[in-house]
Amino acid sequence: MLPWYQDPVNFIAAWLRTVLSGWGLAPGAVDFILTFLGAGITALLGMLWVIFLIWYERKLIGRIQDRFGPNRVGPWGIFQPFADMLKIFVKEYITPAGADRVPYNLAPILSVASVLLIWAVIPFTMTIMGVNLNVGLLLIIASGGLSVLAVLLAGWGSNNKFAMLGGFRAVAQLISYEVPMVVSLLIPVILSGSLGVNDIVKAQNIPFLVTAPVAALIFFISSVAESGRSPFDLVEAESELVAGFNTEYSGLKFGMFYVAEFLHAFTISLLFSTLFLGGWRGPFAEQYPLLGFLYLGIKTFVVYFVVILFRGSLPRFRIDQMMDLNWKLLTPMALVSLIITALVAQPLVSLPWVQAAALFAANAAILIIFMGWAGRKVSRKRPIVGRPRPLAVPHPDDHMPVEP
Amino acid sequence: MIPLAWYLIFAAMLFCVGLFGVLARRNAVAILMGIELMLNAVNVNLLAFWRYLWAPKVDGQVFVSIVLIAAAAEAVVGLALIISAYRRRNTIAAEDMDMLKG
Amino acid sequence: MSALQIIFLVIGALTLASAVMVVTARKIMHAALWLVLALGGVAAVFATLEASFFAVMQVVVYIGAIAILIIFAVMLTRKVMEDTGPQVNRSWPWALLACLGVLAGLVYLLSNWGGFLTAARAIPEGGENLVQFGQALTSPSGFVVPFEVASILLVAALVGAIYVAGEPREK
Numbered sequence: 001m002l003p004w005y006q007d008p009v010n011f012i013a014a015w016l017r018t019v020l021s022g023w024g025l026a027p028g029a030v031d032f033i034l035t036f037l038g039a040g041i042t043a044l045l046g047m048l049w050v051i052f053l054i055w056y057e058r059k060l061i062g063r064i065q066d067r068f069g070p071n072r073v074g075p076w077g078i079f080q081p082f083a084d085m086l087k088i089f090v091k092e093y094i095t096p097a098g099a100d101r102v103p104y105n106l107a108p109i110l111s112v113a114s115v116l117l118i119w120a121v122i123p124f125t126m127t128i129m130g131v132n133l134n135v136g137l138l139l140i141i142a143s144g145g146l147s148v149l150a151v152l153l154a155g156w157g158s159n160n161k162f163a164m165l166g167g168f169r170a171v172a173q174l175i176s177y178e179v180p181m182v183v184s185l186l187i188p189v190i191l192s193g194s195l196g197v198n199d200i201v202k203a204q205n206i207p208f209l210v211t212a213p214v215a216a217l218i219f220f221i222s223s224v225a226e227s228g229r230s231p232f233d234l235v236e237a238e239s240e241l242v243a244g245f246n247t248e249y250s251g252l253k254f255g256m257f258y259v260a261e262f263l264h265a266f267t268i269s270l271l272f273s274t275l276f277l278g279g280w281r282g283p284f285a286e287q288y289p290l291l292g293f294l295y296l297g298i299k300t301f302v303v304y305f306v307v308i309l310f311r312g313s314l315p316r317f318r319i320d321q322m323m324d325l326n327w328k329l330l331t332p333m334a335l336v337s338l339i340i341t342a343l344v345a346q347p348l349v350s351l352p353w354v355q356a357a358a359l360f361a362a363n364a365a366i367l368i369i370f371m372g373w374a375g376r377k378v379s380r381k382r383p384i385v386g387r388p389r390p391l392a393v394p395h396p397d398d399h400m401p402v403e404p
Numbered sequence: 405m406i407p408l409a410w411y412l413i414f415a416a417m418l419f420c421v422g423l424f425g426v427l428a429r430r431n432a433v434a435i436l437m438g439i440e441l442m443l444n445a446v447n448v449n450l451l452a453f454w455r456y457l458w459a460p461k462v463d464g465q466v467f468v469s470i471v472l473i474a475a476a477a478e479a480v481v482g483l484a485l486i487i488s489a490y491r492r493r494n495t496i497a498a499e500d501m502d503m504l505k506g
Numbered sequence: 507m508s509a510l511q512i513i514f515l516v517i518g519a520l521t522l523a524s525a526v527m528v529v530t531a532r533k534i535m536h537a538a539l540w541l542v543l544a545l546g547g548v549a550a551v552f553a554t555l556e557a558s559f560f561a562v563m564q565v566v567v568y569i570g571a572i573a574i575l576i577i578f579a580v581m582l583t584r585k586v587m588e589d590t591g592p593q594v595n596r597s598w599p600w601a602l603l604a605c606l607g608v609l610a611g612l613v614y615l616l617s618n619w620g621g622f623l624t625a626a627r628a629i630p631e632g633g634e635n636l637v638q639f640g641q642a643l644t645s646p647s648g649f650v651v652p653f654e655v656a657s658i659l660l661v662a663a664l665v666g667a668i669y670v671a672g673e674p675r676e677k
Contacts, residue, residue: 028509103539134636138562145570149542152577156535168581171574178570195636406514406554409616414518414551416612418525420605425529427601428594433579434534437541440572441525444548447560455555462639466649468560472567473656477663479572483579484667490583499595 007289009128013038042130043116046263051081053262057308064312091251096159099248104157108249108256111150115264117143122270123198125280125292136197137189140271141182144226147264148174151228151235151245154257158248166244169319170235174226176326181222183334187215187341188275191359201279205352209276211359214337214366216276218330223268224310225326229261231314234322265307266300273299333370340366411452419445432486432496436479443475514554521547532593538580542573559636 013034020030055070055078062069070077095104121136123129133139148171155167189195191211192203200208209216225232236244246257273279277299280292317325344362348355418441425438447468454464490496524547527540549564594601642648 032509100535133558135559135562138559138566142562142565142570145566145574148574149569152574153539156577156581164581171578175571175574193637405508406511410511410514410518411551411555412616413613414522416609416616417522418548419612420609421522421525421529423608424601424605427604428598429529430593430595431534433576433583434529434537434593436579437528437537437576440541440568440576441528441544444545444568447564448548448551451552451555451557451560455557460635462635462642463649465557465560465639466642466652468557469563469643470652470656472560472563473660476567476572477659479575480663480667481670483575484671486579487582487671496583 007125007127038130039120042119046116046119047112047259049266050259050262051085053266054081054084054258057262057265060305060308061312064309085255088252088255093253094248094250096248098159100157100159102157103153104248105253107150107154107157107245108253108260110153111147111260112256112263114143114146114150115260115267117146118267118271121197122274123201123279124296125289126286127289128293129198132196132198134194134196137185137195137200140197141178141185144174144178144181147226147260150260154249155245158245160248162242163245163247166235166247170228170245172319173228173232173235173322176323177222177225177232177330180218180326180330180334181226183331183338184215184218184222185275186338187212190338190342191345197274200275201281204278204281206356207276207278211356212276212337212341212363213360214333214363215341216272217367218334218337219276220268220272220306222326222330223271224265224307225322227261227264227268229265229307230311231316232322233316234319265311266304269300269303269307270296272303277303329370329374333366336370337363337366408452408456411448415445415448415452418442418448430497430499432489432498432501433483435498436482436486439482440475440479443471443478447471510554514551517547517550517554521551534580534593535577538573538577541576542569545569545573559639 016034016037017030020033021027025033058080059069059077068077070080073079073083095101118140120130121133121139123132151170151174152167155163155165155170158164188200188208191208192200194200194203228235236246246254249257273296278295279299280289280296282291282295285292285295340362341359344358345355348358422438422441422445425441426435429435429438450464450468450471454468458464486496489501493500495501521544524540524543528537528544531537531540545564545568549561549568552558552561552564643653644650
């Protein structure tokens with residue numbers, strides 16, 4: 001047991017345990033109360049954290065688009081999300097006629113819950129984590145399945161054809177991108193020899209970003225696709241589908257979807273830094289576990305910045321391009337790199353630095369071959385369907401009345 | 405500790421509910437759902453026997469994983485057949501699929 | 507009665523109730539949603555058996571894939587069986603009788619069996635041993651042949667499903 005200044009959360013937990021046992025509660029009941037408390041506090045902090053994330057993202061997107069972003073409420077507009085929150089609280093709940101009540105109301109809750117479920121297995125420091133599950137990585141994949149279900153429930157329950165179309169698209173996209181994501185997640189499992197998230201972090205003497213860059217890239221792209229944000233926002237493409245699956249939601253129910261989206265974007269950064277950047281690891285993180293929290297935060301914000309840049313700078317894919325990217329590039333790449341990682345890593349287990357160098361070289365080769373192949377396909381000449389004409393020059397056929 | 409009997413009776417009841425779905429429903433998709441329930445009951449049984457009679461060894465778990473794979477394959481093929489029948493005959497009621505009837 | 511037993515009873519009752527709703531719900535879409543709940547309940551039952559791998563796999567495979575597929579099929583074929591008219595066929599009382607008979611037979615068989623009240627075996631610290639499980643699936647002295655056959659079955663199912671359900675080719 002570490003002293004309190006090195007590991008305050010577990011110190012408080014141990015203190016609470018003695019207090020509760022002092023009241024004469026059974027050990028099982030004390031465990032239940034502490035677990036419940038921990039889950040509640042984590043979920044609450046996660047949801048409150050979204051308030052900051054929304055401000056941060058809007059500010060950053062504003063800068064990318066040469067605007068100021070929110071700047072009226074409070075210094076640098078930092079209280080803008082609170083104003084939005086107040087507004088969303090007082091809005092009316094509108095349930096469309098013919099809606100299927102239970103799925104309609106369950107969908108927003110499920111979409112937030114499926115994201116928060118991931119937080120249960122993420123190690124925030126060496127000692128602070130929800131549960132040290134030996135199948136933590138599979139739980140992360142399972143939560144992806146639940147978020148698909150949430151979108152489908154919303155699309156079905158709304159009794160609206162745009163919502164339904166959004167739901168169909170969502171299922172097509174989310175299930176497709178689960179394939180390369182799962183395969184790329186198997187590579188850290190091979191390298192660390194465990195399905196538990198904390199064991200994967202502990203195995204990263206060399207971050208997996210160095211030894212498995214292809215897996216990191218595939219995981220990044222497919223998890224952005226899973227979160228359904230631009231450039232993969234076909235799920236709720238507002239210019240085609242009104243707003244996709246959340247067309248019929250208003251007030252706090254819409255707010256839940258909104259929170260789920262932002263939280264998901266942050267959670268994938270958290271996951272990426274846990275699985276590929278070494279999580280809480282850093283200098284002195286083992287003596288002072290709280291430092292690990294800081295390291296994880298810094299890494300996560302670096303990744304989150306890239307996620308937002310991704311959103312701000314890329315246009316939306318067409319649906320066939322989205323499917324092509326998944327099935328013709330990411331999935332084969334993930335499978336090839338899985339096989340090559342297994343073949344290269346196994347004989348060199350006893351020489352960690354040689355293994356890392358060999359893996360890096362193999363990954364670089366995979367990346368060069370696949371990127372060259374994809375580049376050749378993309379740069380192929382498209383058939384010309386019509387001559388371009390400048391917009392400002394009137395066409396001879398248009399008899400526009402000219403003002404004197 | 406939960407007695408083994410509870411798991412076995414739970415699995416038997418789940419199996420019978422699934423069986424009723426298979427025997428009585430008209431909709432082919434609902435019949436498939438009944439089959440899924442029956443397969444789940446089998447899995448509960450296998451895992452309970454593994455846990456109570458075989459625990460540190462893994463043989464029982466292998467059976468469960470094979471049943472999972474078979475269930476996935478069965479669902480995929482079944483739904484494909486249903487969609488194909490819907491395209492051709494415009495019905496998914498099980499008693500209307502009687503082309504082979506003399 | 508311990509806490510675990512109460513938890514099992516609650517989960518079991520919920521699962522059975524939603525399974526009954528699956529086979530009796532009038533709207534086929536509601537049946538599919540009840541099926542999701544029943545499958546989740548079975549996953550929780552697996553968790554009470556300390557088989558965390560299969561509890562999570564149940565969610566991944568059944569809820570994340572099979573239930574979604576079934577919901578998809580329901581949506582694609584909704585028009586014909588519009589939720590009117592009887593959802594069960596004419597001989598449903600006989601089906602009910604057969605099911606009750608099977609249940610009675612099973613319970614009778616089980617109650618005559620000696621190992622009915624066996625206590626659970628101790629399993630090593632940290633839940634079931636995944637490494638051992640993986641090695642059993644891939645070692646030649648273990649279950650590599652059934653495992654490979656199952657994977658071939660999956661590929662065959664995949665190809666067959668695409669062939670059967672795909673759009674008929676224009677001549």
